Amino acid sequence: STWRIVETPRPWLAPWHLTTLLAMLVAVVALAVPAWFIAQAISRPVRAVARAAERARAGAELPPMPTGGAREVRDLARAVAAMHGRLAAHAEGRTTMLAAIAHDLGTPLSRLAFRVEQLPEAARERAAADIAEMRAMIAAALSFARDEAVGDRTRLDLGSLIESLADDMADAGAAVMVEPGSRAVVSGDAAALRRLFANLAENAVRYGDRAAIGWRVTDDAVEVTIDDAGPGIDPATVERLFEPFVRGDPSRNRATGGTGLGLAIARSIAARHEGEVVLENGPEGGRARVTLPLAG
Known part of the structure:
Protein backbone atom coordinates (compact mmCIF):
# COMPACT_ATOMS: atom_id res chain seq x y z
CA SER A 1 0.00 0.00 0.00
CA THR A 2 3.05 2.38 -0.20
CA TRP A 3 5.15 3.85 -3.07
CA ARG A 4 8.91 3.60 -3.26
CA ILE A 5 10.59 6.42 -5.18
CA VAL A 6 14.02 5.74 -6.62
CA GLU A 7 16.09 8.71 -7.96
CA THR A 8 19.19 8.28 -10.11
CA PRO A 9 22.05 10.72 -9.11
CA ARG A 10 22.59 13.32 -11.84
CA PRO A 11 26.16 14.71 -12.35
CA TRP A 12 26.62 18.48 -12.53
CA LEU A 13 28.12 18.11 -16.00
CA ALA A 14 26.77 15.30 -18.05
CA PRO A 15 28.92 13.82 -20.83
CA TRP A 16 26.95 15.63 -23.48
CA HIS A 17 27.61 18.90 -21.61
CA LEU A 18 31.34 18.28 -21.75
CA THR A 19 31.14 17.38 -25.42
CA THR A 20 29.22 20.55 -26.23
CA LEU A 21 31.58 22.79 -24.26
CA LEU A 22 34.65 21.25 -25.87
CA ALA A 23 33.15 21.72 -29.34
CA MET A 24 32.37 25.36 -28.56
CA LEU A 25 35.93 25.95 -27.28
CA VAL A 26 37.43 24.43 -30.42
CA ALA A 27 35.14 26.59 -32.57
CA VAL A 28 36.11 29.78 -30.68
CA VAL A 29 39.83 29.06 -31.02
CA ALA A 30 39.44 28.16 -34.67
CA LEU A 31 37.66 31.46 -35.33
CA ALA A 32 39.83 33.62 -33.05
CA VAL A 33 43.13 32.89 -34.84
CA PRO A 34 42.04 34.01 -38.32
CA ALA A 35 40.05 36.86 -36.77
CA TRP A 36 43.22 38.14 -35.08
CA PHE A 37 45.16 38.04 -38.35
CA ILE A 38 42.32 39.80 -40.16
CA ALA A 39 42.17 42.51 -37.48
CA GLN A 40 45.94 43.01 -37.73
CA ALA A 41 45.73 43.31 -41.50
CA ILE A 42 42.97 45.91 -41.19
CA SER A 43 44.63 47.97 -38.44
CA ARG A 44 48.20 47.87 -39.81
CA PRO A 45 47.68 50.62 -42.41
CA VAL A 46 45.74 52.67 -39.87
CA ARG A 47 48.69 52.49 -37.45
CA ALA A 48 51.04 53.52 -40.26
CA VAL A 49 48.88 56.57 -40.98
CA ALA A 50 48.79 57.40 -37.25
CA ARG A 51 52.60 57.28 -37.04
CA ALA A 52 52.86 59.50 -40.09
CA ALA A 53 50.39 61.99 -38.60
CA GLU A 54 52.45 62.16 -35.41
CA ARG A 55 55.54 63.06 -37.46
CA ALA A 56 53.70 65.50 -39.74
CA ARG A 57 55.25 68.82 -38.87
CA ALA A 58 56.89 71.57 -40.86
CA GLY A 59 60.40 70.55 -41.84
CA ALA A 60 60.04 66.84 -41.05
CA GLU A 61 60.04 64.25 -43.79
CA LEU A 62 56.79 62.35 -44.08
CA PRO A 63 57.32 58.56 -43.84
CA PRO A 64 55.93 56.35 -46.60
CA MET A 65 52.15 56.26 -46.50
CA PRO A 66 50.17 53.05 -46.99
CA THR A 67 48.81 52.68 -50.50
CA GLY A 68 46.65 49.61 -49.90
CA GLY A 69 43.88 48.72 -47.52
CA ALA A 70 40.30 49.86 -47.37
CA ARG A 71 39.12 52.90 -49.28
CA GLU A 72 38.70 54.84 -46.03
CA VAL A 73 42.34 54.16 -45.10
CA ARG A 74 43.55 55.34 -48.52
CA ASP A 75 41.46 58.51 -48.17
CA LEU A 76 42.92 59.13 -44.72
CA ALA A 77 46.47 58.61 -46.02
CA ARG A 78 45.90 61.14 -48.81
CA ALA A 79 44.46 63.64 -46.32
CA VAL A 80 47.49 63.31 -44.02
CA ALA A 81 49.88 63.73 -46.95
CA ALA A 82 47.99 66.82 -48.10
CA MET A 83 48.09 68.25 -44.57
CA HIS A 84 51.84 67.73 -44.43
CA GLY A 85 52.23 69.48 -47.77
CA ARG A 86 50.26 72.47 -46.49
CA LEU A 87 52.44 72.62 -43.36
CA ALA A 88 55.59 72.56 -45.48
CA ALA A 89 54.26 75.30 -47.76
CA HIS A 90 53.27 77.40 -44.75
CA ALA A 91 56.72 77.03 -43.18
CA GLU A 92 58.46 77.90 -46.44
CA GLY A 93 56.27 80.97 -46.89
CA ARG A 94 56.94 82.09 -43.33
CA THR A 95 60.69 81.69 -43.77
CA THR A 96 60.60 83.66 -47.02
CA MET A 97 58.56 86.41 -45.36
CA LEU A 98 60.93 86.63 -42.37
CA ALA A 99 63.95 86.72 -44.67
CA ALA A 100 62.40 89.57 -46.63
CA ILE A 101 61.56 91.48 -43.43
CA ALA A 102 65.07 90.97 -42.08
CA HIS A 103 66.56 92.20 -45.33
CA ASP A 104 64.32 95.26 -45.41
CA LEU A 105 65.06 96.09 -41.77
CA GLY A 106 68.80 95.66 -42.25
CA THR A 107 69.14 98.76 -44.42
CA PRO A 108 67.50 101.28 -42.04
CA LEU A 109 69.33 99.70 -39.10
CA SER A 110 72.62 100.22 -40.91
CA ARG A 111 71.71 103.86 -41.52
CA LEU A 112 70.80 104.26 -37.85
CA ALA A 113 74.10 102.69 -36.81
CA PHE A 114 75.93 105.19 -39.00
CA ARG A 115 73.99 108.17 -37.64
CA VAL A 116 74.37 107.28 -33.96
CA GLU A 117 78.11 107.64 -34.36
CA GLN A 118 77.52 111.40 -34.31
CA LEU A 119 75.79 111.30 -30.91
CA PRO A 120 77.53 112.04 -27.60
CA GLU A 121 79.37 109.05 -26.16
CA ALA A 122 76.81 108.05 -23.50
CA ALA A 123 73.85 108.32 -25.87
CA ARG A 124 75.84 106.61 -28.63
CA GLU A 125 76.54 103.56 -26.49
CA ARG A 126 72.89 103.15 -25.51
CA ALA A 127 71.70 103.58 -29.09
CA ALA A 128 74.30 101.14 -30.40
CA ALA A 129 73.20 98.58 -27.81
CA ASP A 130 69.56 98.99 -28.91
CA ILE A 131 70.53 98.46 -32.55
CA ALA A 132 72.59 95.39 -31.67
CA GLU A 133 69.66 93.95 -29.73
CA MET A 134 67.30 94.51 -32.67
CA ARG A 135 69.74 92.77 -35.02
CA ALA A 136 70.03 89.85 -32.60
CA MET A 137 66.24 89.51 -32.42
CA ILE A 138 65.97 89.49 -36.22
CA ALA A 139 68.72 86.89 -36.50
CA ALA A 140 67.08 84.72 -33.82
CA ALA A 141 63.70 84.90 -35.53
CA LEU A 142 65.27 83.83 -38.84
CA SER A 143 67.11 81.00 -37.10
CA PHE A 144 63.88 79.79 -35.51
CA ALA A 145 62.15 79.69 -38.89
CA ARG A 146 65.06 78.06 -40.70
CA ASP A 147 65.53 75.41 -38.02
CA GLU A 148 62.36 73.76 -39.31
CA ALA A 149 64.12 72.92 -42.54
CA VAL A 150 65.54 69.41 -42.92
CA GLY A 151 69.34 69.28 -43.09
CA ASP A 152 71.61 66.45 -44.12
CA ARG A 153 71.65 63.63 -41.58
CA THR A 154 74.78 61.65 -40.82
CA ARG A 155 75.92 59.25 -38.13
CA LEU A 156 77.83 61.24 -35.54
CA ASP A 157 79.38 60.78 -32.12
CA LEU A 158 77.23 62.93 -29.85
CA GLY A 159 79.83 62.98 -27.08
CA SER A 160 82.48 64.45 -29.39
CA LEU A 161 80.02 67.10 -30.58
CA ILE A 162 79.17 68.12 -26.99
CA GLU A 163 82.82 68.17 -25.88
CA SER A 164 83.78 70.32 -28.87
CA LEU A 165 80.97 72.76 -28.06
CA ALA A 166 81.95 72.90 -24.39
CA ASP A 167 85.60 73.58 -25.28
CA ASP A 168 84.59 76.45 -27.57
CA MET A 169 82.33 77.99 -24.91
CA ALA A 170 84.99 77.58 -22.22
CA ASP A 171 87.55 79.29 -24.47
CA ALA A 172 85.10 82.19 -24.75
CA GLY A 173 84.99 82.49 -20.95
CA ALA A 174 81.77 80.60 -20.20
CA ALA A 175 81.65 78.27 -17.17
CA VAL A 176 80.89 75.04 -19.03
CA MET A 177 81.96 71.60 -17.77
CA VAL A 178 81.49 68.14 -19.26
CA GLU A 179 81.13 64.82 -17.47
CA PRO A 180 81.62 62.29 -20.29
CA GLY A 181 79.41 59.24 -20.53
CA SER A 182 79.39 56.16 -22.76
CA ARG A 183 79.84 56.49 -26.50
CA ALA A 184 76.57 57.55 -28.12
CA VAL A 185 76.12 57.48 -31.89
CA VAL A 186 73.06 59.26 -33.27
CA SER A 187 71.79 60.09 -36.73
CA GLY A 188 71.18 63.77 -37.26
CA ASP A 189 72.08 67.20 -38.53
CA ALA A 190 75.36 68.06 -36.77
CA ALA A 191 74.94 71.84 -37.09
CA ALA A 192 71.37 71.74 -35.77
CA LEU A 193 72.27 69.48 -32.83
CA ARG A 194 75.18 71.73 -31.93
CA ARG A 195 72.77 74.69 -31.94
CA LEU A 196 70.36 72.76 -29.71
CA PHE A 197 72.97 72.10 -27.01
CA ALA A 198 74.51 75.55 -27.41
CA ASN A 199 71.15 77.20 -26.70
CA LEU A 200 70.61 75.08 -23.58
CA ALA A 201 74.15 75.58 -22.30
CA GLU A 202 73.96 79.34 -22.87
CA ASN A 203 70.66 79.45 -20.97
CA ALA A 204 72.26 77.55 -18.08
CA VAL A 205 75.19 80.00 -17.94
CA ARG A 206 72.95 83.05 -18.37
CA TYR A 207 70.41 82.17 -15.68
CA GLY A 208 72.35 79.70 -13.51
CA ASP A 209 76.00 80.89 -13.65
CA ARG A 210 77.34 77.61 -15.07
CA ALA A 211 76.51 74.61 -17.22
CA ALA A 212 77.42 71.03 -16.30
CA ILE A 213 76.77 68.68 -19.23
CA GLY A 214 76.61 64.91 -18.95
CA TRP A 215 74.96 62.01 -20.72
CA ARG A 216 74.04 58.36 -20.29
CA VAL A 217 73.07 55.71 -22.82
CA THR A 218 70.04 53.45 -22.44
CA ASP A 219 68.95 50.55 -24.66
CA ASP A 220 67.81 52.66 -27.58
CA ALA A 221 68.38 56.31 -26.64
CA VAL A 222 70.85 58.76 -25.15
CA GLU A 223 69.83 61.17 -22.40
CA VAL A 224 71.80 64.42 -22.09
CA THR A 225 71.45 66.65 -19.02
CA ILE A 226 72.52 70.28 -18.68
CA ASP A 227 72.53 71.37 -15.04
CA ASP A 228 72.98 74.89 -13.68
CA ALA A 229 73.41 76.44 -10.25
CA GLY A 230 70.49 78.86 -10.47
CA PRO A 231 67.31 79.19 -8.43
CA GLY A 232 65.55 76.33 -10.22
CA ILE A 233 62.45 76.19 -12.39
CA ASP A 234 58.83 76.79 -11.46
CA PRO A 235 56.96 73.68 -12.72
CA ALA A 236 53.88 75.82 -13.40
CA THR A 237 55.72 77.85 -16.06
CA VAL A 238 57.82 75.13 -17.69
CA GLU A 239 55.73 74.67 -20.85
CA ARG A 240 55.32 78.40 -21.33
CA LEU A 241 59.11 78.83 -21.45
CA PHE A 242 59.15 76.81 -24.68
CA GLU A 243 56.86 79.29 -26.41
CA PRO A 244 58.56 81.68 -28.86
CA PHE A 245 59.64 85.06 -27.43
CA VAL A 246 59.01 83.99 -23.81
CA ARG A 247 61.99 84.54 -21.52
CA GLY A 248 62.83 83.24 -18.08
CA ASP A 249 63.61 86.81 -17.05
CA PRO A 250 60.51 88.86 -17.91
CA SER A 251 62.28 92.16 -17.24
CA ARG A 252 64.10 91.92 -20.60
CA ASN A 253 67.20 93.62 -19.23
CA ARG A 254 70.42 93.32 -21.20
CA ALA A 255 72.27 91.70 -18.33
CA THR A 256 70.56 88.41 -19.09
CA GLY A 257 70.15 89.05 -22.81
CA PRO A 293 67.25 57.98 -30.29
CA LEU A 294 70.45 56.11 -31.01
CA ALA A 295 71.38 55.42 -34.62
CA GLY A 296 70.23 52.03 -35.82
Whole structure:
Protein backbone atom coordinates (compact mmCIF):
# COMPACT_ATOMS: atom_id res chain seq x y z
CA SER A 1 0.00 0.00 0.00
CA THR A 2 3.05 2.38 -0.20
CA TRP A 3 5.15 3.85 -3.07
CA ARG A 4 8.91 3.60 -3.26
CA ILE A 5 10.59 6.42 -5.18
CA VAL A 6 14.02 5.74 -6.62
CA GLU A 7 16.09 8.71 -7.96
CA THR A 8 19.19 8.28 -10.11
CA PRO A 9 22.05 10.72 -9.11
CA ARG A 10 22.59 13.32 -11.84
CA PRO A 11 26.16 14.71 -12.35
CA TRP A 12 26.62 18.48 -12.53
CA LEU A 13 28.12 18.11 -16.00
CA ALA A 14 26.77 15.30 -18.05
CA PRO A 15 28.92 13.82 -20.83
CA TRP A 16 26.95 15.63 -23.48
CA HIS A 17 27.61 18.90 -21.61
CA LEU A 18 31.34 18.28 -21.75
CA THR A 19 31.14 17.38 -25.42
CA THR A 20 29.22 20.55 -26.23
CA LEU A 21 31.58 22.79 -24.26
CA LEU A 22 34.65 21.25 -25.87
CA ALA A 23 33.15 21.72 -29.34
CA MET A 24 32.37 25.36 -28.56
CA LEU A 25 35.93 25.95 -27.28
CA VAL A 26 37.43 24.43 -30.42
CA ALA A 27 35.14 26.59 -32.57
CA VAL A 28 36.11 29.78 -30.68
CA VAL A 29 39.83 29.06 -31.02
CA ALA A 30 39.44 28.16 -34.67
CA LEU A 31 37.66 31.46 -35.33
CA ALA A 32 39.83 33.62 -33.05
CA VAL A 33 43.13 32.89 -34.84
CA PRO A 34 42.04 34.01 -38.32
CA ALA A 35 40.05 36.86 -36.77
CA TRP A 36 43.22 38.14 -35.08
CA PHE A 37 45.16 38.04 -38.35
CA ILE A 38 42.32 39.80 -40.16
CA ALA A 39 42.17 42.51 -37.48
CA GLN A 40 45.94 43.01 -37.73
CA ALA A 41 45.73 43.31 -41.50
CA ILE A 42 42.97 45.91 -41.19
CA SER A 43 44.63 47.97 -38.44
CA ARG A 44 48.20 47.87 -39.81
CA PRO A 45 47.68 50.62 -42.41
CA VAL A 46 45.74 52.67 -39.87
CA ARG A 47 48.69 52.49 -37.45
CA ALA A 48 51.04 53.52 -40.26
CA VAL A 49 48.88 56.57 -40.98
CA ALA A 50 48.79 57.40 -37.25
CA ARG A 51 52.60 57.28 -37.04
CA ALA A 52 52.86 59.50 -40.09
CA ALA A 53 50.39 61.99 -38.60
CA GLU A 54 52.45 62.16 -35.41
CA ARG A 55 55.54 63.06 -37.46
CA ALA A 56 53.70 65.50 -39.74
CA ARG A 57 55.25 68.82 -38.87
CA ALA A 58 56.89 71.57 -40.86
CA GLY A 59 60.40 70.55 -41.84
CA ALA A 60 60.04 66.84 -41.05
CA GLU A 61 60.04 64.25 -43.79
CA LEU A 62 56.79 62.35 -44.08
CA PRO A 63 57.32 58.56 -43.84
CA PRO A 64 55.93 56.35 -46.60
CA MET A 65 52.15 56.26 -46.50
CA PRO A 66 50.17 53.05 -46.99
CA THR A 67 48.81 52.68 -50.50
CA GLY A 68 46.65 49.61 -49.90
CA GLY A 69 43.88 48.72 -47.52
CA ALA A 70 40.30 49.86 -47.37
CA ARG A 71 39.12 52.90 -49.28
CA GLU A 72 38.70 54.84 -46.03
CA VAL A 73 42.34 54.16 -45.10
CA ARG A 74 43.55 55.34 -48.52
CA ASP A 75 41.46 58.51 -48.17
CA LEU A 76 42.92 59.13 -44.72
CA ALA A 77 46.47 58.61 -46.02
CA ARG A 78 45.90 61.14 -48.81
CA ALA A 79 44.46 63.64 -46.32
CA VAL A 80 47.49 63.31 -44.02
CA ALA A 81 49.88 63.73 -46.95
CA ALA A 82 47.99 66.82 -48.10
CA MET A 83 48.09 68.25 -44.57
CA HIS A 84 51.84 67.73 -44.43
CA GLY A 85 52.23 69.48 -47.77
CA ARG A 86 50.26 72.47 -46.49
CA LEU A 87 52.44 72.62 -43.36
CA ALA A 88 55.59 72.56 -45.48
CA ALA A 89 54.26 75.30 -47.76
CA HIS A 90 53.27 77.40 -44.75
CA ALA A 91 56.72 77.03 -43.18
CA GLU A 92 58.46 77.90 -46.44
CA GLY A 93 56.27 80.97 -46.89
CA ARG A 94 56.94 82.09 -43.33
CA THR A 95 60.69 81.69 -43.77
CA THR A 96 60.60 83.66 -47.02
CA MET A 97 58.56 86.41 -45.36
CA LEU A 98 60.93 86.63 -42.37
CA ALA A 99 63.95 86.72 -44.67
CA ALA A 100 62.40 89.57 -46.63
CA ILE A 101 61.56 91.48 -43.43
CA ALA A 102 65.07 90.97 -42.08
CA HIS A 103 66.56 92.20 -45.33
CA ASP A 104 64.32 95.26 -45.41
CA LEU A 105 65.06 96.09 -41.77
CA GLY A 106 68.80 95.66 -42.25
CA THR A 107 69.14 98.76 -44.42
CA PRO A 108 67.50 101.28 -42.04
CA LEU A 109 69.33 99.70 -39.10
CA SER A 110 72.62 100.22 -40.91
CA ARG A 111 71.71 103.86 -41.52
CA LEU A 112 70.80 104.26 -37.85
CA ALA A 113 74.10 102.69 -36.81
CA PHE A 114 75.93 105.19 -39.00
CA ARG A 115 73.99 108.17 -37.64
CA VAL A 116 74.37 107.28 -33.96
CA GLU A 117 78.11 107.64 -34.36
CA GLN A 118 77.52 111.40 -34.31
CA LEU A 119 75.79 111.30 -30.91
CA PRO A 120 77.53 112.04 -27.60
CA GLU A 121 79.37 109.05 -26.16
CA ALA A 122 76.81 108.05 -23.50
CA ALA A 123 73.85 108.32 -25.87
CA ARG A 124 75.84 106.61 -28.63
CA GLU A 125 76.54 103.56 -26.49
CA ARG A 126 72.89 103.15 -25.51
CA ALA A 127 71.70 103.58 -29.09
CA ALA A 128 74.30 101.14 -30.40
CA ALA A 129 73.20 98.58 -27.81
CA ASP A 130 69.56 98.99 -28.91
CA ILE A 131 70.53 98.46 -32.55
CA ALA A 132 72.59 95.39 -31.67
CA GLU A 133 69.66 93.95 -29.73
CA MET A 134 67.30 94.51 -32.67
CA ARG A 135 69.74 92.77 -35.02
CA ALA A 136 70.03 89.85 -32.60
CA MET A 137 66.24 89.51 -32.42
CA ILE A 138 65.97 89.49 -36.22
CA ALA A 139 68.72 86.89 -36.50
CA ALA A 140 67.08 84.72 -33.82
CA ALA A 141 63.70 84.90 -35.53
CA LEU A 142 65.27 83.83 -38.84
CA SER A 143 67.11 81.00 -37.10
CA PHE A 144 63.88 79.79 -35.51
CA ALA A 145 62.15 79.69 -38.89
CA ARG A 146 65.06 78.06 -40.70
CA ASP A 147 65.53 75.41 -38.02
CA GLU A 148 62.36 73.76 -39.31
CA ALA A 149 64.12 72.92 -42.54
CA VAL A 150 65.54 69.41 -42.92
CA GLY A 151 69.34 69.28 -43.09
CA ASP A 152 71.61 66.45 -44.12
CA ARG A 153 71.65 63.63 -41.58
CA THR A 154 74.78 61.65 -40.82
CA ARG A 155 75.92 59.25 -38.13
CA LEU A 156 77.83 61.24 -35.54
CA ASP A 157 79.38 60.78 -32.12
CA LEU A 158 77.23 62.93 -29.85
CA GLY A 159 79.83 62.98 -27.08
CA SER A 160 82.48 64.45 -29.39
CA LEU A 161 80.02 67.10 -30.58
CA ILE A 162 79.17 68.12 -26.99
CA GLU A 163 82.82 68.17 -25.88
CA SER A 164 83.78 70.32 -28.87
CA LEU A 165 80.97 72.76 -28.06
CA ALA A 166 81.95 72.90 -24.39
CA ASP A 167 85.60 73.58 -25.28
CA ASP A 168 84.59 76.45 -27.57
CA MET A 169 82.33 77.99 -24.91
CA ALA A 170 84.99 77.58 -22.22
CA ASP A 171 87.55 79.29 -24.47
CA ALA A 172 85.10 82.19 -24.75
CA GLY A 173 84.99 82.49 -20.95
CA ALA A 174 81.77 80.60 -20.20
CA ALA A 175 81.65 78.27 -17.17
CA VAL A 176 80.89 75.04 -19.03
CA MET A 177 81.96 71.60 -17.77
CA VAL A 178 81.49 68.14 -19.26
CA GLU A 179 81.13 64.82 -17.47
CA PRO A 180 81.62 62.29 -20.29
CA GLY A 181 79.41 59.24 -20.53
CA SER A 182 79.39 56.16 -22.76
CA ARG A 183 79.84 56.49 -26.50
CA ALA A 184 76.57 57.55 -28.12
CA VAL A 185 76.12 57.48 -31.89
CA VAL A 186 73.06 59.26 -33.27
CA SER A 187 71.79 60.09 -36.73
CA GLY A 188 71.18 63.77 -37.26
CA ASP A 189 72.08 67.20 -38.53
CA ALA A 190 75.36 68.06 -36.77
CA ALA A 191 74.94 71.84 -37.09
CA ALA A 192 71.37 71.74 -35.77
CA LEU A 193 72.27 69.48 -32.83
CA ARG A 194 75.18 71.73 -31.93
CA ARG A 195 72.77 74.69 -31.94
CA LEU A 196 70.36 72.76 -29.71
CA PHE A 197 72.97 72.10 -27.01
CA ALA A 198 74.51 75.55 -27.41
CA ASN A 199 71.15 77.20 -26.70
CA LEU A 200 70.61 75.08 -23.58
CA ALA A 201 74.15 75.58 -22.30
CA GLU A 202 73.96 79.34 -22.87
CA ASN A 203 70.66 79.45 -20.97
CA ALA A 204 72.26 77.55 -18.08
CA VAL A 205 75.19 80.00 -17.94
CA ARG A 206 72.95 83.05 -18.37
CA TYR A 207 70.41 82.17 -15.68
CA GLY A 208 72.35 79.70 -13.51
CA ASP A 209 76.00 80.89 -13.65
CA ARG A 210 77.34 77.61 -15.07
CA ALA A 211 76.51 74.61 -17.22
CA ALA A 212 77.42 71.03 -16.30
CA ILE A 213 76.77 68.68 -19.23
CA GLY A 214 76.61 64.91 -18.95
CA TRP A 215 74.96 62.01 -20.72
CA ARG A 216 74.04 58.36 -20.29
CA VAL A 217 73.07 55.71 -22.82
CA THR A 218 70.04 53.45 -22.44
CA ASP A 219 68.95 50.55 -24.66
CA ASP A 220 67.81 52.66 -27.58
CA ALA A 221 68.38 56.31 -26.64
CA VAL A 222 70.85 58.76 -25.15
CA GLU A 223 69.83 61.17 -22.40
CA VAL A 224 71.80 64.42 -22.09
CA THR A 225 71.45 66.65 -19.02
CA ILE A 226 72.52 70.28 -18.68
CA ASP A 227 72.53 71.37 -15.04
CA ASP A 228 72.98 74.89 -13.68
CA ALA A 229 73.41 76.44 -10.25
CA GLY A 230 70.49 78.86 -10.47
CA PRO A 231 67.31 79.19 -8.43
CA GLY A 232 65.55 76.33 -10.22
CA ILE A 233 62.45 76.19 -12.39
CA ASP A 234 58.83 76.79 -11.46
CA PRO A 235 56.96 73.68 -12.72
CA ALA A 236 53.88 75.82 -13.40
CA THR A 237 55.72 77.85 -16.06
CA VAL A 238 57.82 75.13 -17.69
CA GLU A 239 55.73 74.67 -20.85
CA ARG A 240 55.32 78.40 -21.33
CA LEU A 241 59.11 78.83 -21.45
CA PHE A 242 59.15 76.81 -24.68
CA GLU A 243 56.86 79.29 -26.41
CA PRO A 244 58.56 81.68 -28.86
CA PHE A 245 59.64 85.06 -27.43
CA VAL A 246 59.01 83.99 -23.81
CA ARG A 247 61.99 84.54 -21.52
CA GLY A 248 62.83 83.24 -18.08
CA ASP A 249 63.61 86.81 -17.05
CA PRO A 250 60.51 88.86 -17.91
CA SER A 251 62.28 92.16 -17.24
CA ARG A 252 64.10 91.92 -20.60
CA ASN A 253 67.20 93.62 -19.23
CA ARG A 254 70.42 93.32 -21.20
CA ALA A 255 72.27 91.70 -18.33
CA THR A 256 70.56 88.41 -19.09
CA GLY A 257 70.15 89.05 -22.81
CA GLY A 258 68.37 86.68 -25.13
CA THR A 259 65.30 87.00 -27.32
CA GLY A 260 63.17 84.21 -25.88
CA LEU A 261 63.66 81.88 -28.84
CA GLY A 262 66.44 79.62 -27.55
CA LEU A 263 64.21 77.01 -25.95
CA ALA A 264 61.71 77.07 -28.81
CA ILE A 265 64.55 76.42 -31.27
CA ALA A 266 65.93 73.63 -29.06
CA ARG A 267 62.57 71.86 -28.86
CA SER A 268 62.03 72.23 -32.62
CA ILE A 269 65.42 70.66 -33.39
CA ALA A 270 64.87 67.82 -30.93
CA ALA A 271 61.44 67.07 -32.43
CA ARG A 272 62.97 66.87 -35.91
CA HIS A 273 65.32 64.21 -34.56
CA GLU A 274 62.47 62.20 -32.98
CA GLY A 275 63.61 63.39 -29.54
CA GLU A 276 62.40 65.70 -26.82
CA VAL A 277 63.56 68.45 -24.48
CA VAL A 278 62.16 68.90 -20.98
CA LEU A 279 62.96 71.33 -18.19
CA GLU A 280 63.00 70.23 -14.57
CA ASN A 281 64.76 70.87 -11.29
CA GLY A 282 68.14 69.20 -10.82
CA PRO A 283 70.28 68.52 -7.75
CA GLU A 284 71.33 72.19 -7.34
CA GLY A 285 69.31 74.31 -9.74
CA GLY A 286 67.55 73.93 -13.07
CA ARG A 287 68.08 71.07 -15.45
CA ALA A 288 67.43 70.67 -19.18
CA ARG A 289 67.12 67.04 -20.27
CA VAL A 290 67.40 66.03 -23.94
CA THR A 291 66.51 62.53 -25.15
CA LEU A 292 67.54 61.41 -28.63
CA PRO A 293 67.25 57.98 -30.29
CA LEU A 294 70.45 56.11 -31.01
CA ALA A 295 71.38 55.42 -34.62
CA GLY A 296 70.23 52.03 -35.82
